[in-house]
Amino acid sequence: MIWNETMECMSRGDMRLLQEIRLKKTVEHVYHNCEPYRKRMQEHDVSPDDIRKLEDIVKLPFTSKKDLRDFYPYGLLSVPISEIVRIHASSGTTGKPIVIGYTRNDLGIWSEVGARCFTAYGLGKNDVIQVSYGYGLFTGGLGAHGAAERIGGTVLPTSSGNTEKQILLMHDLGTAGLACTPSYALYLADALLDSGFPREEFQLRVGAFGAEPWTEGMRKELEEKLRIKAYDIYGLTEIIGPGVGHECECQNGTHLCEDHFLPEIVDPETGEPLPPGQMGELVFSTITKDGMPLLRFRTRDLTSLNYEPCACGRTSVRMSRILGRCDDMLIIRGVNVFPSQVEAVLCDIPQLEPHYKIIVDRVNNLDTFEVEVEVNEKYYSDEMAKMLELRKNIAHRLQSVLTIMPEVRLVEPRSIERSQGKAKRVVDKRKLV
Numbered sequence: 064m065i066w067n068e069t070m071e072c073m074s075r076g077d078m079r080l081l082q083e084i085r086l087k088k089t090v091e092h093v094y095h096n097c098e099p100y101r102k103r104m105q106e107h108d109v110s111p112d113d114i115r116k117l118e119d120i121v122k123l124p125f126t127s128k129k130d131l132r133d134f135y136p137y138g139l140l141s142v143p144i145s146e147i148v149r150i151h152a153s154s155g156t157t158g159k160p161i162v163i164g165y166t167r168n169d170l171g172i173w174s175e176v177g178a179r180c181f182t183a184y185g186l187g188k189n190d191v192i193q194v195s196y197g198y199g200l201f202t203g204g205l206g207a208h209g210a211a212e213r214i215g216g217t218v219l220p221t222s223s224g225n226t227e228k229q230i231l232l233m234h235d236l237g238t239a240g241l242a243c244t245p246s247y248a249l250y251l252a253d254a255l256l257d258s259g260f261p262r263e264e265f266q267l268r269v270g271a272f273g274a275e276p277w278t279e280g281m282r283k284e285l286e287e288k289l290r291i292k293a294y295d296i297y298g299l300t301e302i303i304g305p306g307v308g309h310e311c312e313c314q315n316g317t318h319l320c321e322d323h324f325l326p327e328i329v330d331p332e333t334g335e336p337l338p339p340g341q342m343g344e345l346v347f348s349t350i351t352k353d354g355m356p357l358l359r360f361r362t363r364d365l366t367s368l369n370y371e372p373c374a375c376g377r378t379s380v381r382m383s384r385i386l387g388r389c390d391d392m393l394i395i396r397g398v399n400v401f402p403s404q405v406e407a408v409l410c411d412i413p414q415l416e417p418h419y420k421i422i423v424d425r426v427n428n429l430d431t432f433e434v435e436v437e438v439n440e441k442y443y444s445d446e447m448a449k450m451l452e453l454r455k456n457i458a459h460r461l462q463s464v465l466t467i468m469p470e471v472r473l474v475e476p477r478s479i480e481r482s483q484g485k486a487k488r489v490v491d492k493r494k495l496v
């Protein structure tokens with residue numbers, strides 16, 4: 064099923080024209096309404112008049128997470144704050160989050176692209192859709208929620224966690240669509256098997272899984288264990304949230320909603336554009352948003368684009384699975400974590416040495432997250448209560464910045480291996496099967 068045939072099945076020529084018109088309009092909008100963009104464009108000697116064809120996009124400077132941090136919190140808004148009706152946020156590379164403002168129109172675009180996703184998965188108004196992405200500043204919960212409401216589905220806003228209750232509600236209320244991270248879905252799959260409810264008593268048909276990288280192996284496992292079709296949903300806070308792209312019944316690439324988000328692939332080192340099919344860094348320009356449009360935003364996600372029409376009838380470009388990132392961001396239980404955020408917190412605690420390790424693993428399909436840190440000589444003691452108190456304090460401080468709590472291990476001074484070259488502080492033992 065296709066939600067918006069006009070947009071999703073438009074000829075490539077018409078799509079280019081539409082993108083061109085929308086890109087020009089957005090460039091005008093940010094130039095006249097957002098000072099940092101205007102300044103940056105002037106520095107690059109480019110004005111809105113220079114953007115006539117799609118190819119001219121390369122004249123525009125890139126935007127990065129750093130810009131969002133430098134102009135935190137509202138500097139990159141292109142409308143007065145009175146027009147902003149919602150704020151979401153995701154991790155920045157340091158303690159401060161990246162903040163995105165949405166106008167009412169932006170929220171409408173978001174639910175529209177979300178509706179395209181859920182419709183492509185075969186969900187509709189007769190379906191109960193359980194949203195087990197976290198609600199709050201993270202875009203997963205409210206994003207999937209808006210999409211499910213837009214198609215007229217019955218939303219079950221369970222948020223993440225409380226697994227037993229998730230299974231009970233899934234069973235009793237007849238959930239047909241489950242939206243959560245693929246790793247949480249694997250966890251739920253085991254919980255479902257353990258619940259004692261016979262599988263036939265569930266109505267579950269479809270999963271909308273994203274917010275972290277996953278593989279064909281994980282898809283197979285999820286589809287077998289849950290007896291569903293497992294579909295990819297892609298998105299990022301800076302651009303809008305979940306719904307930037309989605310799979311269709313062919314499960315052969317993630318269709319991007321390119322009438323709203325114009326994609327490019329560039330060489331992550333040089334920033335030079337790469338031809339279709341080549342692997343590189345995904346870059347997006349939002350071409351319809353009002354509140355905080357971003358031009359040429361470097362996602363740091365590695366993928367490639369395929370412009371061939373799809374057997375489902377859609378003509379929209381498809382991206383291959385996200386292969387990884389070209390920065391050091393970790394995604395732990397769906398939450399973005401930068402090692403630099405951990406470091407900033409640890410360095411702020413006087414009882415600690417700046418020697419630490421971040422250890423991530425996956426046990427029973429759930430990510431584990433451990434921070435090992437050296438206590439300084441003056442403070443290190445075998446007084447248990449003192450060490451426990453310190454450990455608790457560190458865990459809470461990390462949680463308040465990262466939103467997830469690591470297991471903290473305090474170790475003796477000078478016990479973490481020193482490196483000769485670049486310190487290897489992150490040990491990611493997860494194997495994406």
Ligand code: DLL
Binds near residue numbers: 275276296297
């Ligand atoms: O994760 C938005 C989202 C929520 C997408 C729910 C899908 C479902 P952020 O927290 O800003 O936003 O994280 C964005 O997560 O740049 C990718 O690295 C990664 N990511 C998101 N979706 C996928 C996916 C949300 N389907 C970052 N496959 C992105 C692989 C994904 N990685």
